[in-house]
Amino acid sequence: MPVITLPDGSQRQFDHAVTVADVAADIGPGLAKAALAGRVGDTVVDTSYLISDDADLAIITARDDDGLDVIRHSTAHLMAQAVKQLFPSAQITIGPVIENGFFYDFSYERGFTPEDLSAIETSMGELAKADLQVSRSELSRDDAVAYFKDQGEHYKAEIIESIPAEEAIGLYGQGDWKDLCRGPHVPSTGHLKAFKLMKLAGAYWRGDSDNEMLQRIYGTAWGDKKALKAYLHRLEEAEKRDHRKFGTALDLFHLQPEAPGMVFWHDKGWRLYLVIENYVREKLSNGGYQEVRTPQILDRSLWEKSGHWGKYDENMFTTGSEKRDYAIKPMNCPGHVQIYNHGLHSYKDLPIRMAEFGSCHRNEASGTLHGLMRVRNFVQDDAHIFCTEDQIQEEVARFIELLKDVYADFGFTDIIINLSTRPEQRVGADALWDKAEAALESVLNTLGLDWTLQAGEGAFYGPKIDFSLKDSIGRVWQLGTMQLDFSMPDRLDAQYVDRDGVKRTPVMLHRAILGSLERFIGVLLEHYAGILPFWLSPVQCVVMGITHRQDEYVKKIAETLKKQGFRVDLDLRNEKIGLKIRQHSVQKIPYLLVVGDREMENGTVALRAQNGDDLGSQSVEAVTELFADLVAKRSRV
């Protein structure tokens, strides 16, 4: 006699055990049709799930997030079914739900082609239209293994073999096809109406690069065609923001085959780069950091001592001279320890905060390179803080304050914080880890920050806090980091003389706010869709005349603004004003200053903002004031 409590608090009583579908039908025929699954308590179940005791139940439809997951999961199954139908000798493996869609990995004797993909999609459409019932059954583990082995599905059998023998295995079937699955799934394939196969890719079996490479097909699936269309539109919009496009279109930078993963910064891109670097430089200087410069190339022995040669030799560029081996630095820290070691330090000197905008090279695998986001040569807003264990907490707090300040200036306020603690393989005594992790945790809590624990994700030499931010279209980028290091100062013999006259090893904090400047610029460009805030814009305004009569006046205005420190271009070409405005608008220049005879007579300029707003005729003083204010506030235009 189950009593079913619905989300609105209403209750329905039945005199026999009921399925989720029964309850939905009892509520109304519309809901019965739309029901994809049910949520009993916290568990999402099939509509065929039988409820015999009192329960809280929500009927899940495509409008529910859980409903979307069910649709995506079922669409993955639909795809696997289609693949097996078209390519019977393909083997199925796993097919989970991911953000916005799903994928399924297959093993097949040849690679799938884009033509195969559209054939699979067509076939999926037919299977969905056939509205096949999806049914769940159970087998004992050993029977399930035997079943899949018999079907020639060796990967599936392997997965099931790793499940405890006493557990029953859930099988979902539709038509003549069955897959091992926890479920839940839609009641019939007719509920799958809005999906699209997106791309083909390789993926290692069980995510291990020593294993066979499988073929992964990615797809997206939604509750209805409209949502699918909206998603595809969002993808197009994201593509338009691709920072690599702005590299060429705005003449900021380029990459070429002779220097894979290493950026050629053009005039305008380098201006942007320098504005950012100098901005951080000033912030660090105000924050009590010293700035240093260390060599690009250091002897092998130093990298052996630091441990890098042993661990990362594949990923370092090396060179030689007169029988000596050198490595081009992949990081600044060993160099900083050399400066630290040059002289004797008292505990009174600590903390020492040492910053460097040093150019680093890492020989990243070729397949990982990606525009500015993943490069082989980069500069970080890098610094190392040498301090005592007792100073960790305060230094971390100071750093976070600085970081928030900097992020806000760049227009990012949505910061995501992760604390990563000791990994299995690590150096340093557990007592030290206890202390360090507690210190980081305590700082985060004291500052009242939201953070997530990533247990076991710390570096081998110490725990760390990572800072990510969300951009304007919701993508998350990890930028900042604060890593505690108990290993390197000791390896490289850094010491200080403590209060009691005993030499002790300082703790070293590796920290960066923006991370790689290259990558940060990539993130900025995508975040702002190329329309940079005034203070960052490589060209802040263009002054242009209507005819040649205003040439001298244009030059004078431009000169005045340049003297105030603004980045100004002038356009004296004999072109129509419409063309000039179009071209500079396309270049995303924050302000266009147009002068004709009228402005020349009045000593004013006609101001036009990047978004097309006509700000009317203004005096040069008013414009200067506006610009200075924008820079001071670092506000978006």
Added chain:
RNA sequence: GCCGAGAUAGCUCAGUCGGUAGAGCAACUGAUUCGUAAUCAGUAGGUCGGAGGUUCGAUUCCUCUUCUCGGCACCA
């Protein structure tokens, strides 16, 4: 690095079922001196990523290679 796809003018792209290529924008020349997102006309521009092979002939087919793109693994 691995799987797959791609590389054609400065940029964006079309094309050639094997007979050495075409558009728009940009560039250059000329005309136009014009009031807020494209003035008109003309000219020039390519060893079709690189190397090798098949062929009478390769930008096209094959092999290798470099780089790029999408993933996977990696990311001190």
